[in-house]
Each structure stands twice: as C-alpha cells, then as structure tokens.
Amino acid sequence: MRRYITQRLLSAVIVLFGVSILVFMVLHLTPGDPVEIMLGPTARPGDIERLRAELGLTDPLPVQYVRWVSRALQGDLGRSIQLNRPVLPELLSRFQATLILAVAAAIIAFSLGLLLGVISAVNHNKLVDRVVAGFAMLAVSMPAFWVGMIGIVVFAVNLRWLPASGMYPPQGAPSWGKLLVHLIMPATTLALVPMAVIARFTRSQMLEVLGQEFVLTARAKGVPRARVIVDHAFGNTLVALITLLGLEAGILLAGAVYVETVFAWPGIGSLMVEAILKRDFPIVQGGVLVIATSYVLINLLTDLLHAAADPRIRVT
C-alpha cells in the first residue's frame, strides 16, 4: 500500500510540474508583447518598462520560470493587474464558492444518478428504463449554459420562484437558507450532465453484475431481491463508480466556468473568464494552477479510495 501511494504521489508531482510549465508559458505563448497587451493602447513607454521590470520579463525564460515557481510554492502568485490585489487570496475566496457549487452538484448528480441507474437496471427494458434513458440522453445533449438560461427565464423571470443569479440576495445578512435557495438552479444545471452519465453507467454496471452467477446463487439461497440489489449487485459496481467520481470532478470544475458565468456565481470559473477577457495574466495563471492542482488532488484521492476499495489494485 505504501509503495502504491508513493507511486501515485510521485506521478501527481510530475503532472503538477508539467502543469506549472504550461501555466508559466501562457504569458509567453500569447501573440504580442504581454506588457503592452496588459496596459492597452494608452500606455506610455515608461509604464511599459516599469511593469516589464516588475514582472521580471527581461530575464531569460528558465530564470523567470524558477523564480515564478519558487514564489508560487511560497504562496505568492503575483498581483492581479486589474484588481491590484494579491492573486492567491482572491483565487482561494473564489474557489470556495466554486467548491460549494461543485459539491452541491456532485451530491445531486450522484444521488439522483445512482438512483436512476439502479431503477433502470432493475426495470431493464421496461417503460421506466426507456424514460430514464430518454431523460439521460436529453440531459447530456443540452448545453449547460442553455439549460441555465431557460431555467432563469422560467423559474426567475416568469414564475419568480427562484433568484436569477448570485450566491446571496444583495440586501440583508447572508444565511445558509438564502444560500440554498440560490444554489438550486446553478447546482442542478451543473449536475445534469454528470447525473446522466452516472445513471447510464450505473445501469450498465448493475446489469452486468445482476447477470453474474453469485447473484443467482444469492437469490437461490433465498436472499430477498431488494437485498440482492442493494448489497450484492450495487456494492459490486462501486469500484467502477469511484473511478467515475474522479472523472466527473473534472467535468464539474470545467462546467463551473459556464454555469458560474450564467448565474453570476462568484466562483473561480467566472473569475477566470473575466481575467481572460481583461488579459489579467497573473489571475489566469494562478487560476489554471489552482484548478489543475485540485483536479490532480481529486484524482489522487480517487486512486487511494480505489486502492482501499479493491485490494487487487494495490498489489500491482
């Protein structure tokens, strides 16, 4: 187990190293002089020189990279050009909002996805199965930003049941209740695609397991059908589902970019979109780094859970 964990950790470090090089190069791969781009057409030469020196752009690339990484390791990701504030605290406070949204979406996606998948499998090829399949197809095919807009028009503009955007109402003190009301639409929107994927995946896994001999044996032994489904069949699909959890985490983080923009959710996704539009490179670099790191960590966690769940993985 220890060796397995060490291996996983090592590969995570290598991935992060690669990410850091890519992120660092973002600034240098963009066409044009980054400093002139940042300052815009009214910048005078003096300002350009000053910012260039401030960003250390006059040194050779490897020197710049080492300096950037060593600062990043100390938690210094530079200052935002537009907001004139340190990047890291800004990113972390935004990341918190993204996490709330992603976790809420994950809970919806997994609970409903698993439920629908199990119902489909148990009712294999019956009407319920077909309806769920149709719903899953629809959910995967509809772009999240479009679903979000339709949701806003229906539930916020026309019915006025839910707020159109934001994390809290602008007036008064924030509370968990208010947060929950604001979470419903964005979290559901973000959950749709993973939910459909999980439902389909659970269904096929369950069907596979349900057809196996030990299930038949259990039934023959007189184990009640419900118990067979929950303990024997569903239990055996979990290993594969853990893998899915890791993959879907990536989808949730990526999907947050659209969903946060549509719902004005103050997360890291909307911050990145703003930063890209305003060419705020330190924010873009830091944001990619934070998202990539969290993705790597989630996958590492998945690997560890996976190993814990399935002894065969640890051995290899």
Add this chain to the structure above:
Amino acid sequence: MADTSNPSDLTEAGTELARLMISRREMLRLATFTALSGTFGSLLAGCAPPAAPSTAPTSAPAATSAAMTTTSAPATAMAASIVVGLVAEPTSMDPAHPTDNNTISRVHPNVFETLVKFKQGTYEVEPLVAESYTVSDDNLTYTFKIRQGITFHDGTPLDADAVVYSFERQLDPNHPEADTGPFPFASWYYGSVDKLEKVDERTVAFTLKEAFTPFITNLAITIGGIVSPTAVKQERAGFSEAGIGSGPFKLKSWDKSVKMTLERFDGYWGNKARLGELIYRPIVDEQTRITELLSGGVQLVTDLPPDNIEQIKQNPDLVYAELPGPHAWFLNFNMKSAPFNDIKVRKAVAYAINRQAIITDLLKNTGTPLHSCIPEAFAPYYTPDVTMYEYDPEKARALLSEAGIAPGTRIKFLVTESGSGMQSPKVMGEAIQADLAKVGIEAEITVLEWGAYLNVYNAGLDAGGYHLAQMSWFYGADPGVVPQATLHSKNWPTNKGFNASYYANPRVDELLDTGLAERDPVKRTAIYHELQRIVADELPNLYFDSQIQTAAMAKTVKGFVLHPSFEQRYVDVTIG
C-alpha cells in the same frame, strides 16, 4: 478542506483507511455514501458561513445597521435601497487605482468628491469641493478655495492639506504613501502640474508647466478624488478596500465579487442622498444582467446587449435610457503610400461604405453616426456642420476612375478580433470589405487578436504594409486631448504616437495646440469647429460612429440621468 497538502498526512490517511477496511463491502459504503455526504458535508461546513470577508469601515452587523438606516432616515426621504447591476467587479476603492470606466464612472462619483464636477448633461464644470476657483492671466496657475465644513466618512475634516495630499501621493513617486496602482492614470490627467501648494487652510494653488485647458475638466474625473489622509496613513495598502472619501455615500461592506454596499453618509455637507443603500452587484454575463432586471433582482443595469434593447423598450415595467458616449470609431488611411495618399481615393472609400446599414443591422443602433473628429457628447465643441459622406457607390466609382484606380485594385486592411471600444470590429470589417468590393477595391483582411493588433498598429501601418485599419478611442473629459494624440504631425507612429494615418497639416497642428491652451469657450469652440471641418475635408481618418451608452431601470426608479462622460451619480435617485 481536509489537509492533504502534507504527504505524510496522506500516507497516514491511507493506512487509516486500510485499517478501517474491516470488510470490503463496508469500506465501499464508506467510500461512497459516507464519504460523499459526510466528507463533503464537513467540507461544506469547513467552507465557513456565507459572508465573504467584508471590509467595512463600520463593522456593525448588517441587520442592525439596516435597522439604523430606517430609523435615522429623514422624514422626507425613503430609506430604500437600490441594486445596480455592474458589468464587472469594481477594481479598487482607492481613486488613484482604477483604469476602468466601471469603477471610475459608476462607483467612485458616489463615494469620492473632486474639486469640481461636471454639470448635468455637459462637460462644463461647476464647483464641488472647491466653492470657487480662479485662473491666472497666463493660464498657468489655478487657485481653488476649499468649501468649509466638509468632513470625510471617517469624521476628519477635508481641508487644503487633504487636497494637496491626495494629488501628491499620485504625482510624486517618492511620496511616503505613493500608490497609483499598476497604471498611473494621474500622470495622464494631471501630468501637466508643475507645482502644487497649500496657500492657507482653505486655499490650494496648482501651477502648470504650460497652459493646458483640459486640466480643469480632468479635475472632475474621480482619479482626482480627495481622500482622507488620516485613513490612507492608517490603512496603507488596505485603503483600496476602505475607500474613505467625502461623497454622499460611504462604503458599508464589500463582499468581493458578490456585492458592494454603500450607505447614505449622514454627515454629508450638501443635499443628502435619498436612498438608504446603494448596492452594486457585478454581473459579468450580459444576458444574466438582463434576466436579473426582468426578475426584479436588480433595479438598474447599464451596457445592455443590443439584441435586448427592443424587448426592454416594450416592457411596461422598465424604463430605457440612452445617450451618445465620448467615443469615436474610425478607419485610419495610410496616407504615406498609394493609393490612400490621394484624397480622391479616401473620399471614394467614404462614399462606398454603407454606414447606416452597418449601424442598423450589425450594431443594432448601439452607435450613432459620427462624421467629425470630436464626438457629439462634447457639444458645443462638436459640430455636425462638416462634409458628410453619405452612401453613394456611383460617386465612389467615379472618384476612383478619376484617380486612375483600376477596378480590382488590392489593399491590405488590418482588422481586430475584438477590443475595448471596438464594438464589433470583425463583422464591421467584413461589411466594409464587401462595400469596397462593390466599387472595385479588393480589401484583403488580416484579423489579429487585440494585443497583437495594437503591436502592429502602433508600429505604423506603413511599416506593416497596411493601407487601412480600425481604431476607437474614449475621449476622456476633454474634446481636444485625443485629437491631439491622433492627428498632430508630431504624433506619427515613427515618434511612438497614435497618428496612425501619418496625417500632417500645419494648420491642424496649430489648431490642436492652441485648442489645448485656449480657455475662452467661445474661441475654443471656433478652433475645434474649424479643426473638424478641415479633418472631414481631408479625411485622414474616416470617422464612423460613437458608441451609445444604454441603461434600463425599473419604473419605480426616479431621478437617474445618464451623463455624456458615463459618470453615474445616485445622490438624487429614489425608488418608489
């Protein structure tokens, strides 16, 4: 979040997990359900109750201060609040920092006060912090008499020292609290100041290096907002989140990227704000801004998406407002090389372009046609009395054949993907290309991303072998500064200037120079009218349109007026 940053913690977590794994099935349950709801649940809880760090100067709990505003409201005014949807997060609450219109014009005029302010509807200035001012005969020394009895939001008095301090910390890089942010806008607006001194407790004198008329209007921009020296010295870098000015509203709380709440400043020297609270919400997505307005979540938004304007105009619960902005979109001709060194060819292009069709169909009327080098927002300096080139392809063909330009002549046209103030440059460029093709000019378009575009553009069209290019400018507070930068012969790209057409006309240079020094509005108007006529006749640039600023608000909002400069003041706004 569980601390997974330390590898040894992880290993420990792993062994802990293994130990827990009494049976595989139990482990599996643990892994999914418990872990999902449990860990994520605690994750959620760990994320700490809602409020993002609030940087309020007054740290009273929101509920109590809301109650306070209700009770302390004067009988005449409702202690109501209004929610305004902004296009982006305000960048800083230090007036020295921001470079974006969103912060400078929409937020700061309500928190900070300047020596003078724009009169409603025009760029003429009237007293604000200064109750009066005088200008010396040589137009070099501006002396301001500071109004008595102004206090900052922190209770300290606004006096001559505060005025001197507010400018010195922006103009003197060696000032102990010098902090201009990444881009020192102060030197762009107040760089002409040579000497700044306190004459007495209530008098401040600015001496300029040379006569520069825009100085007084530039003082109305909130970059020159007067800040509390006590607060800056106390807060240092934190001042950018404290924002202690003397305006009718003071900062109550700022939940980054969620909202900024301003509340009425009851110690305000003038007419007090009629709203109890003014709340800004950054809503970046334009459709979301509109749906928030439609669903009643916000009461006022600006910068509407062109496609929604009709819908808003027809909604009985909303009021629509628009005003041309101090903006010009234009085409640069490379006058250094053929074929645009010939005035006839430039005129042919002007006649060939169906401007109205582009404005109506592509820009959905979010622009208003502009034929002069000074935007309409600068009336009376603006004049429509110039040569206007209306769509006339026949005339264009005739001019081209007169100039000896054979049908099928190729030119290189520099177009940008997008860019600040560029409206819809790509589709506009393609429409212009199609119009030119109809009269026999084959424009070959090069599309560049904005940053790359500026590099090529600023290096000079001739250096890149281009004949035609697009550009736009926001004119700031004065009609003369941008024409000087874009039309004066000393500002060719070869001198790192913005005269990208390589225009040179001694009379134009003279008008531009005297225009910036002339203080008499009547004489100045004559100067700029002449300038606009010459430029329209000689066509170094083909001025195309001025972007319109738009706003929509709930019918219950009263007293909101757009200003040509984009600034928005909420002191007289009420909500029913």
